[in-house]
Amino acid sequence: MKIEKLNFSEKYINNFSAKISKGLEVLDSDDIFDLYINITSNSRNPSKVLLGNSSKEKLYGVEKLNLQNFSDVEKMMIMDIVNYLPDDILVKLDRATMHYSIEARAPFLDHNIFEFAWSLPLNFKLNNSENKVVLRRLLSKYLPNELIHKPKRGFSVPIGIWLRGPLKNWAEHQLNQKRLNDEGFFNPKVILNLWKEHLEERFNHEKLLWSILMFQSWLEVNR
Numbered sequence: 001m002k003i004e005k006l007n008f009s010e011k012y013i014n015n016f017s018a019k020i021s022k023g024l025e026v027l028d029s030d031d032i033f034d035l036y037i038n039i040t041s042n043s044r045n046p047s048k049v050l051l052g053n054s055s056k057e058k059l060y061g062v063e064k065l066n067l068q069n070f071s072d073v074e075k076m077m078i079m080d081i082v083n084y085l086p087d088d089i090l091v092k093l094d095r096a097t098m099h100y101s102i103e104a105r106a107p108f109l110d111h112n113i114f115e116f117a118w119s120l121p122l123n124f125k126l127n128n129s130e131n132k133v134v135l136r137r138l139l140s141k142y143l144p145n146e147l148i149h150k151p152k153r154g155f156s157v158p159i160g161i162w163l164r165g166p167l168k169n170w171a172e173h174q175l176n177q178k179r180l181n182d183e184g185f186f187n188p189k190v191i192l193n194l195w196k197e198h199l200e201e202r203f204n205h206e207k208l209l210w211s212i213l214m215f216q217s218w219l220e221v222n223r
Helices: 016-025 032-040 072-099 111-119 133-139 159-164 168-174 177-183 188-199 206-222
Strands: none
Touching: 032 072, 159 168, 159 188, 159 206, 168 188, 168 206, 177 188, 188 206
């Protein structure tokens, strides 16, 4: 097996400890589908967080597809198409823009572009450590390389910092131990330990905590 030299640039060091932890969690994945779930899940052991939950997380829609003739990388792309795109980033885009009466478009999802992109060989999309190969090569004709190969930067909100700061009191109200015990959905001991680790900056649990807090907030209004 060829082992590439690690490049400790900003691209790789960003959230390095979280990436190492996530990498260790997925080493025992049973297959490519289990691997995908472990990578994308906010919790490696949801049964420890949710009381009475012993079910394995599912990839809805994927089980209906015949993916035998696809490579593992292509299978993961398909899982993104079936789950992540419609159930996460696209629905967020639609809700955010429609709330302000803005019409947004995702031009790369035009069916002609999508069909063409899918027909390309895999090395045109992912080549060693370079992704979006065709787009980067095309843009290199018009833009400097330092722009094309800059580290990816999302539009994430600093929830982890806010939970330790301006949202701390609200979060502690939602995660009150008596309330968690009375409601019976979550394991209070596990949840409060996650909260303590987050407050002490031992680990950034912002994604899992935010999901729990959103449920708790919804429950408070609708119970």
